[in-house]
Amino acid sequence: IHGHAVGDEVLRNFAAESQRVLRETDVIARWGGEEFLLMMPEVPPGAPRIGLDRLRSALATLQISNAVPALRLGFSAGITTYRMGETIEKAIERADQALYQAKLAVRNQSVAG
Numbered sequence: 001i002h003g004h005a006v007g008d009e010v011l012r013n014f015a016a017e018s019q020r021v022l023r024e025t026d027v028i029a030r031w032g033g034e035e036f037l038l039m040m041p042e043v044p045p046g047a048p049r050i051g052l053d054r055l056r057s058a059l060a061t062l063q064i065s066n067a068v069p070a071l072r073l074g075f076s077a078g079i080t081t082y083r084m085g086e087t088i089e090k091a092i093e094r095a096d097q098a099l100y101q102a103k104l105a106v107r108n109q110s111v112a113g
Helices: 002-022 047-061 086-106
Strands: 027-030 035-038 077-079 110-112
Touching: 002 027, 002 035, 035 086, 047 077, 047 086, 047 110, 077 086, 086 110
Parallel strands: 077 110
Antiparallel strands: 027 035
16 A cells, blocks of 8 residues: 555564664564464463563554555564474464454454464
8 A cells, every 4th residue: 555665664564663662682573465474482371462562562552654645554473482392393383373353353453272
């Protein structure tokens, strides 16, 4: 809708705000297109939602684009916990399935998988 330049600006600002809001030990990386992978080491059960909700709240009020000042950003998230002995690909697959469920339901929410 807004073109590639605005899309790139949104991605850069999303990444910057994520780094500002999330813990220093959390790692966020672009996974493809408009998807990001967030690793949150040593997080107790339930705590990933706290970090994601804090980020979602910060993005809701952030001017994410200078070119389109009224544009606001939300996101859907799939959450999973790494299970000892499984491959990282399996954990990512569970998170991806949870993300799909979040997108099918009401967007701008987190779903555990």
